[in-house]
Amino acid sequence: MIKFPKLNLIVTLFFLAVTLNAVAAKPKREYYEIKMYQLKGPEQLARVESYLKDAYIPAMHRVGIKNIGVFMPVESDTSAGKLIYVFTPLKSLDQLVSLPKTLEKDAAYLSAGKDYIDAEYKNPPYVRIKSTILQAFEKAPMMKKPNLTSPKSERIYELRSYEGHTEKIYRNKVKMFNDGDEVGIFDRLGFNAVFYAEVIAGATMPNLMYMTTFSDKASRDAHWKSFGDDAQWGKVKSMPEYQNNVSKNVTLFLHPAEYSDI
Numbered sequence: 001m002i003k004f005p006k007l008n009l010i011v012t013l014f015f016l017a018v019t020l021n022a023v024a025a026k027p028k029r030e031y032y033e034i035k036m037y038q039l040k041g042p043e044q045l046a047r048v049e050s051y052l053k054d055a056y057i058p059a060m061h062r063v064g065i066k067n068i069g070v071f072m073p074v075e076s077d078t079s080a081g082k083l084i085y086v087f088t089p090l091k092s093l094d095q096l097v098s099l100p101k102t103l104e105k106d107a108a109y110l111s112a113g114k115d116y117i118d119a120e121y122k123n124p125p126y127v128r129i130k131s132t133i134l135q136a137f138e139k140a141p142m143m144k145k146p147n148l149t150s151p152k153s154e155r156i157y158e159l160r161s162y163e164g165h166t167e168k169i170y171r172n173k174v175k176m177f178n179d180g181d182e183v184g185i186f187d188r189l190g191f192n193a194v195f196y197a198e199v200i201a202g203a204t205m206p207n208l209m210y211m212t213t214f215s216d217k218a219s220r221d222a223h224w225k226s227f228g229d230d231a232q233w234g235k236v237k238s239m240p241e242y243q244n245n246v247s248k249n250v251t252l253f254l255h256p257a258e259y260s261d262i
Helices: 006-025 042-062 093-104 107-112 167-178 182-188 217-229 231-237
Strands: 031-038 069-073 083-090 128-136 156-163 195-201 207-214 248-256
Touching (some): 083 093, 093 107, 167 182, 182 231
Antiparallel strands (some): 031 083, 031 128, 069 083, 128 195, 156 207, 195 207
């Protein structure tokens, strides 16, 4: 039987404990749901906004889900007044599945959202809901509340979707964000990203999505110029292994509702 010196054993146990603590402390990758409400016009817009402000967001807060985002297209977009985007961060897919039953037991939610929840078939509050489910990137496992001080009415939130030609090519773009440190470049340049995530269920797969935020349009344009001029980005985008990994880029310019958490 081999005997180790007592000091070496203590050192080994110490480093083992440090390693285990580091592994245990690693944050789990969050999940996100992005709902897109399609609306006919101002009447439906008002009803859905009332539901989100007075019923949905307070109910989410009561079950411990914070940082709900509600966004609309900027006024210059032809879809302004016809679309609402709702961002909900989740700890797990189980939490997503259990939410409807949780809400059914919330008396305050049922009362505050009665107009929306109990709407008659002849007068629904929206046309359709499209839902996208996402999982956070490995290098950005948790969302971040943007650090902005400008009025919400002036802020620009940029929601981007990068589609891939195939699943393999799409995964290469995800790798570019993680291993290529595209996430790190955005962070260094102050893009105030809310999230970076892989779409695991949605209408335009395979694709990833991320959201960056700016105090106003001028700030948005200045940040993207700095990104385009950045030496590290110039090096990463020129690497042979990251070529031709996006088939379509869909960019949406949004502003947050006054009652949005983020």
